[in-house]
Amino acid sequence: MWINPKLCVGCANCIPFCPVGAIAVGPSGVAVIDRDACVECANCYRSMSRENLPPWLVRTLRKAAQLLRLRPDPDLDICPTGAITPEPLEWPRVVRSLFSDPTSEHKVTGVAGRGTEEAKTNDVTGRTKEGEAGFTVELGRPGVGVTFAEIEDVTASLANLGISFEPKNPVTSLMEDPKTGRIRKDILQERILSAIVEFTVPLEQVPEVLRTVEEVSTRLQTVVSIGVYTRNARDGSNPLLGILHQLGYRPQRAKVNMGLGRPLAEGR
Amino acid sequence: MTNTLHRYGPRQEGDYIVFAIPARGINDAGCEDKLQAFLRLASRFNPVNMGNGKGGSLFRPERSLNPFTWFTKRRRHKVSPNRVIEEIKGPCTAAATFDSRDAVCAVLKAVKEADLGMSVNVSGPIEGTYNAAQEAGITPHSIEYSLEFHGRLDLLPEAPVLELITMCGHGMVSRHLARKVAFLVKEGRLTSEEAAIYLAKPCVCGAFNPAKAQVILEEMRHWW
Ligand code: SF4
Ligand code: SF4
Numbered sequence: 001m002w003i004n005p006k007l008c009v010g011c012a013n014c015i016p017f018c019p020v021g022a023i024a025v026g027p028s029g030v031a032v033i034d035r036d037a038c039v040e041c042a043n044c045y046r047s048m049s050r051e052n053l054p055p056w057l058v059r060t061l062r063k064a065a066q067l068l069r070l071r072p073d074p075d076l077d078i079c080p081t082g083a084i085t086p087e088p089l090e091w092p093r094v095v096r097s098l099f100s101d102p103t104s105e106h107k108v109t110g111v112a113g114r115g116t117e118e119a120k121t122n123d124v125t126g127r128t129k130e131g132e133a134g135f136t137v138e139l140g141r142p143g144v145g146v147t148f149a150e151i152e153d154v155t156a157s158l159a160n161l162g163i164s165f166e167p168k169n170p171v172t173s174l175m176e177d178p179k180t181g182r183i184r185k186d187i188l189q190e191r192i193l194s195a196i197v198e199f200t201v202p203l204e205q206v207p208e209v210l211r212t213v214e215e216v217s218t219r220l221q222t223v224v225s226i227g228v229y230t231r232n233a234r235d236g237s238n239p240l241l242g243i244l245h246q247l248g249y250r251p252q253r254a255k256v257n258m259g260l261g262r263p264l265a266e267g268r
Numbered sequence: 269m270t271n272t273l274h275r276y277g278p279r280q281e282g283d284y285i286v287f288a289i290p291a292r293g294i295n296d297a298g299c300e301d302k303l304q305a306f307l308r309l310a311s312r313f314n315p316v317n318m319g320n321g322k323g324g325s326l327f328r329p330e331r332s333l334n335p336f337t338w339f340t341k342r343r344r345h346k347v348s349p350n351r352v353i354e355e356i357k358g359p360c361t362a363a364a365t366f367d368s369r370d371a372v373c374a375v376l377k378a379v380k381e382a383d384l385g386m387s388v389n390v391s392g393p394i395e396g397t398y399n400a401a402q403e404a405g406i407t408p409h410s411i412e413y414s415l416e417f418h419g420r421l422d423l424l425p426e427a428p429v430l431e432l433i434t435m436c437g438h439g440m441v442s443r444h445l446a447r448k449v450a451f452l453v454k455e456g457r458l459t460s461e462e463a464a465i466y467l468a469k470p471c472v473c474g475a476f477n478p479a480k481a482q483v484i485l486e487e488m489r490h491w492w
Contacts, residue, residue: 015444016442016444016445016447016448017442017444017445017470018442018444019439019440019441019442019443019444021444041439041440043440043442043470046329046470046472047329047440047469047470048329049329049330049331049333049343050329050330050331050332050333051332051333051334051335052332053334053335073457075343076448076449076452076466077329077466077469078333100439102271102438102440102472102473103322103472117289117291117292118412119389119410119411119412120287120289120361120387120389121289121290121291121292121294121387122387122409122410123387123409123410124291124294124295124387125291125294128410134412136273136412138274140439141274141437141439142274142424142430142433142434142437142439143425143433143439143442143443144420144423144424193438193439194438194439210415213418214418217418217419218419220419220420221420221423222419222420222423223417223418223419223420223421223423223424224417224418224419225273225274225414225415225416225417225418226414226415226416226418227273227274227412227413227414227415228412228413228415229410229411229412229413230410230411231409231410232407232408232409232410232411236407236408238411240411240413241413244413244415249413249415251394251413251414251415251416252280252393252394252414253273253274253275253280253391253392253393253394253413253414254273254391254392254394254397254411254412254413254414255272255273255389255390255391255411255412255414256389256390256391256392256394256397256398256401256408256410256411256412257387257388257389257408257409257410257411258376258380258387258388258389258390258401258406258408258409259406259407259408259409259410260379260380260383260384260385260386260387260388260406261291261295261385261386261387261388262295262383262385263294263295263385
């Protein structure tokens with residue numbers, strides 16, 4: 001992302017929109033984006049309203065208001081001149097946008113979105129069966145950010161347990177070798193808003209996986225959110241919850257697939 | 269929609285997202301009519317937000333404002349549910365957010381009856397979600413639990429701000445914006461309703477719950 005200095009009037013409205021605090025008004029009086037910190041989420045561009053006014057007019061009005069000691073109270077979500085400008089992104093920087101901008105399509109990874117359908121379509125896909133647990137380990141959320149080097153720390157540790165990563169997941173598609181969990185070297189230093197690592201294991205392996213993720217999390221400079229899912233037994237009971245309770249987890253919130261998709265995986 | 273799973277805070281009741289999604293390569297052909305029908309059904313039960321995962325939610329920025337709109341306070345922060353529905357042009361996640369369990373139960377009953385064939389999920393507090401399913405005569409198929417946050421928890425913002433920003437799991441609701449609107453509410457320069465709408469706009473999926481945000485922002489008047 002780039003802020004056109006010819007258009008920017010330094011009103012600072014865009015600053016709080018940036019989830020990683022990459023925008024600041026510099027000494028020249030216009031807003032500047034810190035390229036290292038920017039994760040190319042496009043929130044500043046997409047989520048602000050625009051007036052597309054001529055910058056000379058806005059600057060004159062702002063100066064006049066200052067001279068008169070007036071404190072205008074503009075709406076906080078408007079870029080008055082439309083100065084925020086998306087740039088074409090080259091490899092490897094483009095991976096920032098792919099993992100940070102929810103509207104971007106994974107043309108490079110060949111996968112749409114940060115993750116896959118997980119349990120959301122499990123009734124139709126049958127991806128995770130009774131006796132198995134699917135994991136979604138998300139790094140960088142909410143609004144903290146993460147580098148691929150840190151993601152690799154997690155994926156390499158999990159690969160040591162012999163797990164297989166979900167092949168359709170965008171992080172897996174960027175691994176040099178999914179068996180080792182090693183990620184392409186050219187993107188290791190790229191910073192993104194968040195990424196989801198996905199895999200399925202037998203229920204018995206849930207404690208080992210959770211211990212590993214908890215342990216790796218202690219040496220990361222980011223936040224990790226863990227989701228774990230399973231197919232309910234036919235009577236509606238759920239063996240995973242007992243395992244989680246034994247491990248000291250008391251989940252309060254969940255995403256529940258109601259089983260209304262057709263055709264059902266079990267019937268196909 | 270892992271983005272709806274990890275919503276921080278004590279106020280889980282009154283915060284549900286119901287969404288329909290096709291399975292790629294299995295039942296996604298011609299799914300737009302079914303996804304539209306789902307949102308049309310959901311919109312009858314007063315959702316506090318809706319989204320089509322592509323075009324956006326009910327709350328959106330305006331691309332070509334002029335100063336007179338601002339001066340005359342004629343801004344349109346919200347589009348009609350019909351617009352969100354009609355923008356569905358292919359496979360996507362169609363979502364509706366609710367602030368009441370009874371509404372979720374009513375939606376589930378209606379969706380079950382309509383037999384659309386799309387996978388339908390509810391993201392919410394576990395007990396409330398299961399009760400709603402039971403009342404609607406549904407036995408849930410799969411469940412994903414949120415095991416919350418690990419790692420550098422010191423990098424997370426203060427509790428009420430975290431509660432606000434985790435309502436957009438894509439991380440588009442910035443902590444800085446949440447703090448800014450909270451201060452403006454405290455200063456009396458924004459109502460909590462206006463502030464909640466500003467926070468809802470960056471969330472393109474319609475998962476942000478402005479009704480819950482309003483409650484949090486009111487409580488935040490007493491912070492700092
Ligand atoms: S909102 Fe627009 S004009 Fe104001 S500082 Fe940001 S880029 Fe510049
Ligand atoms: S693209 Fe995202 S990270 Fe970069 S400056 Fe804009 S809001 Fe901040």
